[in-house]
Amino acid sequence: MLPNHLQIRRSVRSKRLHLLVKPGLIELVVPTALPEAQAMAFLNKHRAWAENKLLEINARVAQTSSGFVSGSTIPWRGRELPLLIREEPGRRVRVAVDEAVRITLPEDLGESRDEVAKRALYAWVKPWLRGQVERLAERHTPRFGLYPREVRIKQMKTRWGSCGPHNDININWLLAFTPESVLEYVVVHELCHIRERNHSPAFWALLARHLPQYLEERNWLRSQGAALIRRFSL
Ligand SMILES: [Zn+2]
Numbered sequence: 001m002l003p004n005h006l007q008i009r010r011s012v013r014s015k016r017l018h019l020l021v022k023p024g025l026i027e028l029v030v031p032t033a034l035p036e037a038q039a040m041a042f043l044n045k046h047r048a049w050a051e052n053k054l055l056e057i058n059a060r061v062a063q064t065s066s067g068f069v070s071g072s073t074i075p076w077r078g079r080e081l082p083l084l085i086r087e088e089p090g091r092r093v094r095v096a097v098d099e100a101v102r103i104t105l106p107e108d109l110g111e112s113r114d115e116v117a118k119r120a121l122y123a124w125v126k127p128w129l130r131g132q133v134e135r136l137a138e139r140h141t142p143r144f145g146l147y148p149r150e151v152r153i154k155q156m157k158t159r160w161g162s163c164g165p166h167n168d169i170n171i172n173w174l175l176a177f178t179p180e181s182v183l184e185y186v187v188v189h190e191l192c193h194i195r196e197r198n199h200s201p202a203f204w205a206l207l208a209r210h211l212p213q214y215l216e217e218r219n220w221l222r223s224q225g226a227a228l229i230r231r232f233s234l
Contacts, residue, residue: 171186
C-alpha cells in the first residue's frame with residue numbers, strides 16, 4: 001500500500017507517465033492504457049527524487065504561508081484546499097468547508113484579522129472534529145473495551161493528543177489538517193493509553209493490534225508535524 005502523500009491518478013488526457021509534486025502530495029499521473037508494472041517501475045526509479053522535492057516544497061509553504069492569506073491553500077484533511085477569505089461590511093464571521101475553506105469576516109479588522117480568521121476556523125473545526133473522533137473511537141473501542149470518559153478538542157502547542165488519569169482524551173485541533181489515517185492513529189494511540197499508561201512494548205503491541213500499519217502515520221507526524229504546527233502559529 002502507498003503512503004498517504006503518494007497518489008496514483010489514471011488520466012485519459014495525459015500522454016506520458018509523470019510525477020507531479022505539490023504541497024503535501026506526490027501524484028503519479030498514468031496514461032490509461034499504460035500497464036501497472038511499468039508505472040510502478042517508473043515510480044520506484046524516481047521516488048527518492050520526488051520525496052526530496054516534496055520536503056522542499058513543504059518547507060517552503062511552511063515558511064511563506066504564515067497567516068491566513070486568501071488565495072493561499074490550507075491542508076484540509078491532508079489535501080491542500082484553496083483558502084478563500086471574504087471581507088464584507090456588517091457581516092458576521094462565518095466558516096464553510098466544501099471544495100474550499102471559506103471564511104467570511106467583517107471588514108476593518110486591521111491587525112487582528114489573521115487572529116480572528118484562525119479563531120473562527122477553530123470554532124468551526126472543534127465540534128466537527130469531535131464528531132470525527134467519536135466516530136473513529138467507536139470503530140476501535142469495543143474490541144478491548146477502551147472507552148474514554150470524554151473527548152475534547154484543544155489547541156495544543158507540543159502534543160497531538162493526551163489521555164488523562166480519568167480517561168479523558170484530548171485531541172489537537174490541527175489533526176483536522178492531516179490525512180484522516182493520521183487522526184485515526186492519534187485517537188487509537190490515546191485509547192491504548194487507557195490500558196497502558198506509558199510507551200512500553202506492551203503499549204506498542206496493543207496499538208499494533210488495532211492498526212498494524214501505524215508506523216506510517218507515526219512517521220508522517222515526525223516528518224511533517226512540525227511544519228504543520230508552524231503553519232498555524234501566528
Ligand atoms: Zn502516548
